[in-house]
Amino acid sequence: MxxxxxPDPTTDRAANSHPVVSVRDxxxxxxxxxxxxxxxxxxxGGGGMMQVDTLVGQxxxxxxxxxxYRAGETFDALFAVRVGSLxxxxxxxxxxxxxxxxxxxxxxxxxxxxxxxxxGCASVALEDSEVCVLPFDRLEEIARDAxxxxxxxxxxxxxxxxxxxxxxxxxxSMRAEERLAVFLLNLxxxxxxxxxxxxxxVLRMTREEIGSHLGLKLETVSRLxxxxxxxxxxxxxxxxxxxxxxxxxxxxxxxx
Amino acid sequence: MxxxxxPDPTTDRAANSHPVVSVRDxxxxxxxxxxxxxxxxxxxGGGGMMQVDTLVGQxxxxxxxxxxYRAGETFDALFAVRVGSLxxxxxxxxxxxxxxxxxxxxxxxxxxxxxxxxxGCASVALEDSEVCVLPFDRLEEIARDAxxxxxxxxxxxxxxxxxxxxxxxxxxSMRAEERLAVFLLNLxxxxxxxxxxxxxxVLRMTREEIGSHLGLKLETVSRLxxxxxxxxxxxxxxxxxxxxxxxxxxxxxxxx
DNA sequence: CGACTAGTTGAGGCCAGTCAATGTTGGTGG
DNA sequence: CCACCAACATTGACTGGCCTCAACTAGTCG
Numbered sequence: 001m002x003x004x005x006x007p008d009p010t011t012d013r014a015a016n017s018h019p020v021v022s023v024r025d026x027x028x029x030x031x032x033x034x035x036x037x038x039x040x041x042x043x044x045g046g047g048g049m050m051q052v053d054t055l056v057g058q059x060x061x062x063x064x065x066x067x068x069y070r071a072g073e074t075f076d077a078l079f080a081v082r083v084g085s086l087x088x089x090x091x092x093x094x095x096x097x098x099x100x101x102x103x104x105x106x107x108x109x110x111x112x113x114x115x116x117x118x119x120g121c122a123s124v125a126l127e128d129s130e131v132c133v134l135p136f137d138r139l140e141e142i143a144r145d146a147x148x149x150x151x152x153x154x155x156x157x158x159x160x161x162x163x164x165x166x167x168x169x170x171x172x173s174m175r176a177e178e179r180l181a182v183f184l185l186n187l188x189x190x191x192x193x194x195x196x197x198x199x200x201x202v203l204r205m206t207r208e209e210i211g212s213h214l215g216l217k218l219e220t221v222s223r224l225x226x227x228x229x230x231x232x233x234x235x236x237x238x239x240x241x242x243x244x245x246x247x248x249x250x251x252x253x254x255x256x
Numbered sequence: 257m258x259x260x261x262x263p264d265p266t267t268d269r270a271a272n273s274h275p276v277v278s279v280r281d282x283x284x285x286x287x288x289x290x291x292x293x294x295x296x297x298x299x300x301g302g303g304g305m306m307q308v309d310t311l312v313g314q315x316x317x318x319x320x321x322x323x324x325y326r327a328g329e330t331f332d333a334l335f336a337v338r339v340g341s342l343x344x345x346x347x348x349x350x351x352x353x354x355x356x357x358x359x360x361x362x363x364x365x366x367x368x369x370x371x372x373x374x375x376g377c378a379s380v381a382l383e384d385s386e387v388c389v390l391p392f393d394r395l396e397e398i399a400r401d402a403x404x405x406x407x408x409x410x411x412x413x414x415x416x417x418x419x420x421x422x423x424x425x426x427x428x429s430m431r432a433e434e435r436l437a438v439f440l441l442n443l444x445x446x447x448x449x450x451x452x453x454x455x456x457x458v459l460r461m462t463r464e465e466i467g468s469h470l471g472l473k474l475e476t477v478s479r480l481x482x483x484x485x486x487x488x489x490x491x492x493x494x495x496x497x498x499x500x501x502x503x504x505x506x507x508x509x510x511x512x
Numbered sequence: 513c514g515a516c517t518a519g520t521t522g523a524g525g526c527c528a529g530t531c532a533a534t535g536t537t538g539g540t541g542g
Numbered sequence: 543c544c545a546c547c548a549a550c551a552t553t554g555a556c557t558g559g560c561c562t563c564a565a566c567t568a569g570t571c572g
Contacts, residue, residue, distance in 0.1 A: 090421045094509055098428050100421050112421065114414030120421060140407070144400045151396070157413040158370030164420035165346045165356050165368065165376065171427035172354045172471035176528065207551065215428035217529055222552055238537075238551080253350055432560070463519065473561060478520055494519080494569095 029053055038106030038194065039080050040134070040152055048148040055142055056132045062086075062125035068109070070122045075113025077135045081105055084129025085204045088112065088121040089212075099213035101163075102126075102187075102205065105194050108134075108156045126204035171215045174253075179214040180224045181252040184234065188243055199246075203239040285309055294362030294449065295336050296390070296408055304404040311398055312388045318342075318381035324365070326378045331369025333391045337361055340385025341460045344368065344377040345468075355469035357419075358382075358443075358461065361450050364390075364412045382460035427471045430509075435470040436480045437508040440490065444499055455502075459495040 030041045030052045041052045059082065062068060068079060071091045085104045090112075091097050100121055103109050113119035114136070143150040170179050192198035203210065207225075208218040228234045233249055235242040243249070286297045286308045297308045315338065318324060324335060327347045341360045346368075347353050356377055359365050369375035370392070399406040426435050448454035459466065463481075464474040484490045489505055491498040499505070 090425050092422075092425055092429075096425065096429050098425050100424055111414060111417055114410055115418040120418050140403070140410070144403065144406065147396070147400065150400065154370055154396070154413070157410070157417070158367060160417050161367055161413070161420065162371040162376050164417065164424065166348075168356055168420065168423055168427060169346050169348055169352065169354050171424060172468070173348075173352050206549090212428070218551080219530085219553085220528060223528095226552070462517090474519080475521085475562085476560060478518095479560095482520070 030056060033082070035080070035082065035106040040108060040149070040156065042152060044146075044148045044152070048146045051142050051146050052149060055134055055138055056080075057135055057138075058133050060131050060133060062129045062131070064125055064127050064129075066125050068123040068125065068131060069113070069119050071119055073113075073119050075110065075117050075119050075136070077133050078108055078110040078139065079123075079131040079133060081107045081109065082130045082132055085126045086123050086129060086131075087126055087205060087209060087213075088123045090121050097212070098215075099205070099209050100167075102213065104190060111157060111160055176214075176216055176220050177224055177227075178253055179216065180210075180221065180228070181249045183210065183214055184241065184243065185246070185249055188246070199243045201241060203241060286312060289338070291336070291338065291362040296364060296405070296412065298408060300402075300404045300408070304402045307398050307402050308405060311390055311394055312336075313391055313394075314389050316387050316389060318385045318387070320381055320383050320385075322381050324379040324381065324387060325369070325375050327375055329369075329375050331366065331373055331375050331392070333389050334364055334366040334395065335379075335387040335389060337363045337365065338386045338388055341382045342379050342385060342387075343382055343461060343465060343469075344379045346377050353468070354471075355461070355465050356423075358469065360446060367413060367416055432470075432472055432476050433480055433483075434509055435472065436466075436477065436484070437505045439466065439470060440497065440499065441502070441505055444502070455499045457497060459497060 030036050030039070031049050033039065036042070036049075041049055044052065060068065060079075062084070068086060069075075071089075081103055082105070085102065086109065087099050088101045088103065088109060089097050090100045100112075101109075103123075109123055109131075110119070112121040139153065143153050170182055174182065187201060187203075188198045191201050205213070206218070207221045210216075211218045211221045214221070225234070225236045228249075229236045231248070233243075233245045235244055286292050286295070287305050289295065292298070292305075297305055300308065316324065316335075318340070324342060325331075327345075337359055338361070341358065342365065343355050344357045344359065344365060345353050346356045356368075357365075359379075365379055365387075366375070368377040395409065399409050426438055430438065443457060443459075444454045447457050461469070462474070463477045466472075467474045467477045470477070481490070481492045484505075485492045487504070489499075489501045491500055
């Protein structure tokens with residue numbers, strides 16, 4: 001299994017040279033997608049799977065830095081990450097901005113728009129990426145016929161809530177070193193689930209973005225990376241991180 | 257309209273003297289509930305409303321301090337707050353605890369259990385309270401027949417996500433005084449929506465619980481209340497808060 | 513009345529923020 | 543291919559906001 005930082009051939013830019021966002025009318029099929037066991041159709045039988053297949057109308061390709069959607073845009077679809085990774089950022093009225101989430105293969109994003117019909121967050125590709133478009137009206141429609149899909153949709157919404165709760169816990173009660181340790185361990189686990197190395201991966205975010213996500217300043221993040229490196233917990237080579245002592249990282253938390 | 261801190265006759269303990277949690281088999285009716293325009297049946301026509309009415313199987317009464325559910329308990333229902341208020345607290349593996357939410361009339365709680373079938377939070381009554389029990393299997397079932405209800409359910413889930421995002425923003429990027437100002441303004445607005453005074457209300461949480469919710473220590477919360485009082489922004493009499501200068505509070509945020 | 517919980521206030525310390533200088537990397541065009 | 547530039551990252555010195563520890567007050571309940 002290749003380390004996560006090797007170039008992924010499916011993101012090869014040559015296949016999609018010019019348009020910032022291209023729409024491919026190729027039929028896509030959940031039933032043959034490698035992410036089907038992590039994504040919306042997880043656990044669905046033949047019937048449900050077929051219906052989900054009719055749902056995915058198109059894909060969108062994004063180049064690094066492209067916005068999948070911006071705060072204020074009208075919401076009409078959820079998106080499943082097929083290739084690459086994205087960040088979502090919350091924007092306050094006063095201009096304050098914060099990275100709310102970091103999303104990778106199989107994640108469902110866009111739920112921030114469901115509450116009032118327009119997106120409360122922006123979502124930006126951290127590398128060349130591709131998402132499946134799931135028109136929401138249609139999704140609700142299908143969910144009414146397919147209890148399994150309905151259940152999955154609820155699960156994904158609920159998981160987002162649970163995930164947010166743990167971020168709140170992190171932001172509200174942890175010290176800087178604990179936050180970074182949690183962040184790294186969490187990433188490691190998510191890469192593992194997706195079949196990538198859990199001990200060596202590339203951070204797709206800058207120090208500033210990581211800091212924003214963790215409620216820290218970029219200098220603090222940088223200093224902590226250096227310190228963790230000195231202490232033998234991890235190895236840092238720019239954005240390439242190697243976990244050397246997972247237990248040690250976990251113990252940072254155990255100590256209250 | 258009575259200030260929120262006057263005793264509410266519907267919470268009169270005499271009606272329910274002994275059992276810590278009593279189950280009343282009286283039929284309840286959303287269609288006549290005063291909270292119907294804020295709660296799950298919001299906007300539903302006659303048909304949808306009738307179906308929701310069949311959903312609410314029972315109510316549960318809680319005395320101050322009683323747990324509606326605890327972390328780890330199996331999830332099988334959502335709850336609608338009918339009377340009183342509750343807090344939900346997230347619990348980390350290492351014992352860390354944080355107040356994740358403060359819930360009042362018309363709020364739907366319990367969604368923290370949907371992700372994996374057991375509650376990730378605990379929910380505790382902050383005063384004598386009463387909730388409607390919404391068995392989740394049945395709710396999903398009805399939602400399949402009633403698109404309006406399905407939509408509402410999704411909205412409530414999504415609103416929870418949006419709410420969590422703004423808490424994340426608060427915890428991740430605001431200073432102590434800003435956090436408290438946001439907290440007070442938010443409470444004020446929620447009381448207003450429910451027909452209570454938006455300028456005078458009773459905090460149902462201790463300084464410690466407020467601090468936990470805002471990622472602050474109780475001493476900091478106490479000091480800030482005193483300072484806001486000195487500065488003429490609010491008047492503090494124990495847990496009774498009177499907003500004196502809403503604009504002033506809002507300006508605390510505007511200044512970056 | 514004493515024990516207990518909740519709240520207030522003060523003094524001092526520390527963690528992370530701020531400001532600033534310098535180093536490193538990656539993409540671009542000559 | 544290399545030089546250049548801009549974005550990203552590192553590191554140091556200093557500051558300040560919030561936490562910690564502690565003492566004291568007020569209200570409540572047996």
